[in-house]
Amino acid sequence: MSIEEIKLPDVGGEEVEIIEISVSVGDKLEEDEAIIVVETEKASMDIPAPYNCTIESLNVKAGDKISEGMVIASVKKEGAEEATPEVKEEAAPVVEVEVTKVEEKSIIETNTSSAEITSVVEDVFVPDIGGEEAVDVIEILASIGDSILEEDGIITLETEKATMDVPAPFTGILKEILVQPGAKVKTGDLIARMQKDIVVETPKETVKKEEPKAEVIVEKTVAVATSSEPVKTTEKVYASxxxxxxxxxxxxxxxxxxxxxxxxxxxxxxxxxxxxxxxxxxNSGASKNSGSGLGFDFPELKEIDYSKFGEVETVELSRIQKISGPSLHRNWVSMPHVTQFDEADITELESFRKEQNAVYVKTGADIKISPLVFAVKAVAKALELHPNFNSSLSSDGQSIIFKKYVNIAVAIDTPNGLVVPVIKDANKKGFEDIAKELKELSIKARDGKLKAADMQGGCFTISSLGGIGGTYFTPIINAPEVAILGLSKSEIKPVYNGSEFEPKLILPLSLSYDHRVIDGADGARFTTTLSKLLSNIRLLLL
The missing domain is CATH 4.10.320.10 (E3-binding domain)
Structure with a gap:
């Protein structure tokens, strides 16, 4: 009987765990059929048969830890001559005696190795999407069997802030799609499996010459269950x-x-x-609550038949509203909001802005500075001067985490709903850089192309309604941030200069802050600083 051993190839780690045995002794396998499934730090993968063969024995079991080069099975290669096994006349259980011939020879060795390409199947997970809440799968972008390039979209998700594609982490072939449109997924959930090729260094057989000098017989006894006793099998568990x-x-x-x-x-x-x-x-006896998850036991709203009072129409909430609603409610009831109102004289700022935009038009520069650009720069400067506004309360509420970076989130209204992309390191950027980045983010937001990374890492949010109207409002803090600035429509007002009234362009400011972290006096100091910075843009250059 010609028996060959199958060893664990290089799977990119020192030791892996066997999570599944895919075959049984006696099974006939075709090339590339799985023998076992191992779990590495990054994925689970099949270890396939390198050629057509029959499983003679399994040297491992589920739960074993194995490393590269260890024997996982002994097989009989298809086409090899079969020898009649020697069976002793003995009562059950049957004992198979495997005789392996080992020859001692004078050897001339040539140690060479070759590179083989092996296909492995790896799991694809939902990347960090900026929260622990489940989001909806709204579109499947690829089909099973498709060849996908790295960064090509596999599925499209919709969060409370935007729609985004989940890209392929590597180039390969899509083997399985494990979600459907309408399913809910979270960061780290398994969504697909892809096959990719890896190069495995395999040592060639040592070249041996000379006649054999001696022969050693090694007997290996393996206990085999008798056919009279049924083999107990368990259903396979498939999980990532x-x-x-x-x-x-x-x-x-x-x-x-x-x-x-x-x-x-x-x-x-x-x-x-x-x-x-x-x-x-x-806990079947536990009482029900409102489901807020915050310890509030609100009474349930009664169902009202509004049609008794006149004609009605029921319109389902948009997907964005369904997602953002609970988040807004949580932020509102879990944070003690205080809103500080103030004003900023932006007469000089507006004059400078218009002059600068006229220069850009003449020179053909593709830049247009909006009032929001100055607000971003002013807030970045104010956060450096008032670091308690650039912080977050720890999850246990016992400490404050101060951030050494300044990232400003800006709320953008789109046809699909409100999204909040982030301008990273705003304190290190000039007006033109901020203007260009705002334009790029706005285009991506309107096209629904914002990525999760574009909306993560914010320290402070600005919500501008200046292009619509209104005076003051109370913006809701975007947790885990501790403050948010609302900008309303600026208008000309008479301002007394000590001797007479002058017309000035006044911008209304609405600052909401978390009173657990920020005191009222600090809130007033922040808006005062912000007002001075916007009234005298030279201060932003210091």
């Missing part, structure tokens, strides 16, 4: 490494969890629902 990790953290037996993914694959949401169901059994 992240799902298995989650199950281990909560002590969940995945064999008891029903999978709702493709081919009954267990998803993170399935594990969470299982845990929730188990907790519900334990």
């Amino acid at each position: 490494p992240s799902v298995r990790k989650l199950a281990r953290e909560f002590g969940v037996d995945l064999g008891k969890v029903s999978g709702t993914g493709n081919k009954n694959r267990i998803l993170k949401e399935d594990v969470r629902l299982y845990i929730k169901a188990e907790l519900t059994k334990v």
Whole structure:
């Protein structure tokens, strides 16, 4: 009998765990059919048969830790001559005696190696989308079997701030799509599987010459269950490494969890629902609350038949409203808001802005500076002077985290809803740089092309309604930030200069802040600083 060993190839790590045995002894495999599934730090992957063969024995089991070069199975290569096994006359259980011939020779060795290309299947997860809330899958951009380049979109998600594509993390072939339009996913959830090629360095057989000098017989005894005793099998559990990790953290037996993914694959949401169901059994007597998650026990609203009073029309909330509504409610009820109102004389600022834009038109420069550009620069300067506004309250409410960077978020109204992209390091950028970046972000926002990274890392938000109208309003803080500035429509007002009234262009300011972090006096100081900076733009250059 000609037996060959299959060893674990290079899988990019020192040691990996076997999470599934895909075959049984006696199975006939075709080339590239999976023998085992291993779990690395980054993905789970199949270890395939390198050629057509029959499984003679398995040297590993699920849960084993193995490393490169370890033998995982012994196989009989298709086409090899079969020898009649020697069987001793003995009662069950049957014992198979495998005789391996090892020859001692004079050897001339040539150590060479070759590079083989092996295909592996890796999981694709939802990247960091800027929050823990589940978001909707609104579109599938690729089909199974498609060849996808790195950064090509696989699916499109819709968050409370924008729609965004989830790109392929590498170039490869799409093997599975595990979500459908309408599904909800979170950061880290498994959405697809892709096949990619990796290069594996495989040592060639050592060249051996000379006649054999001696022969050593090595006997290997393997106990085999008799056919009279049924072999106990368990149903395979299909789950990604992240799902298995989650199950281990909560002590969940995945064999008891029903999978709702493709081919009954267990998803993170399935594990969470299982845990929730188990907790519900334990706490079945617990009282219900409003579902705010903040400890409030609000009375439920009564259903009212409005049609009794006249004609009505019911319109479903937009997807953005459904997502952003709970977030706005949470921010409003969890933070003690205080709003400080003030004004800024932007007469000189507006005169300078118009003059500068006229210069850009004459020179053909593709730049246009809006009042918002000056507001971004002024807020960045004010945050440096008042660092408590550039902070966040820790999750346990026991400390304040001060940020050493200045990133300004700007609310932009689009046909799809309100989005809040972020201008990074605004304090280090000039007016022209901020103007260009605002234009680019606005175009991406209107086209629905903002990425998650474009809307992350904000320290302070500006909401400008100046192009619409109004005087003052109370903007809701964008957690985990501690303050937000609202800008309204500027108007000409008479301002007394000590001897007479002069017409001045006045910009209304509305600053909402978290009273747990910021005192009223600090709020007044911040708006006073902001007013001075906007009234005298020379101060922004210092």
